[in-house]
Amino acid sequence: xxxxxxxxxxxxxxxxxxxxxxxxxxxxxxxxxxxxxxxxxxxxxxxxxxxxxxxxxxxxxxxxxxxxxxxxxxxxxxxxx
Numbered sequence: 001x002x003x004x005x006x007x008x009x010x011x012x013x014x015x016x017x018x019x020x021x022x023x024x025x026x027x028x029x030x031x032x033x034x035x036x037x038x039x040x041x042x043x044x045x046x047x048x049x050x051x052x053x054x055x056x057x058x059x060x061x062x063x064x065x066x067x068x069x070x071x072x073x074x075x076x077x078x079x080x081x
Contacts, residue, residue: 032056042072 045053
């Protein structure tokens, strides 16, 4: 009896990898969209995951969108006072 070919297994693994990648891209988009539209969410991210917020700020600055970090810091300092 000849061994089964690995094609079905390879196809299943490839489909799994593609699903994980699509979910990762969708998750990143949702996270970016929430951070882009909500200063309160950015404040939450600043407290819990500052490195993720730093990536958000740098990606916007790289794309030519400046001033978000400064506006957030002004709003957060005004809120504390």
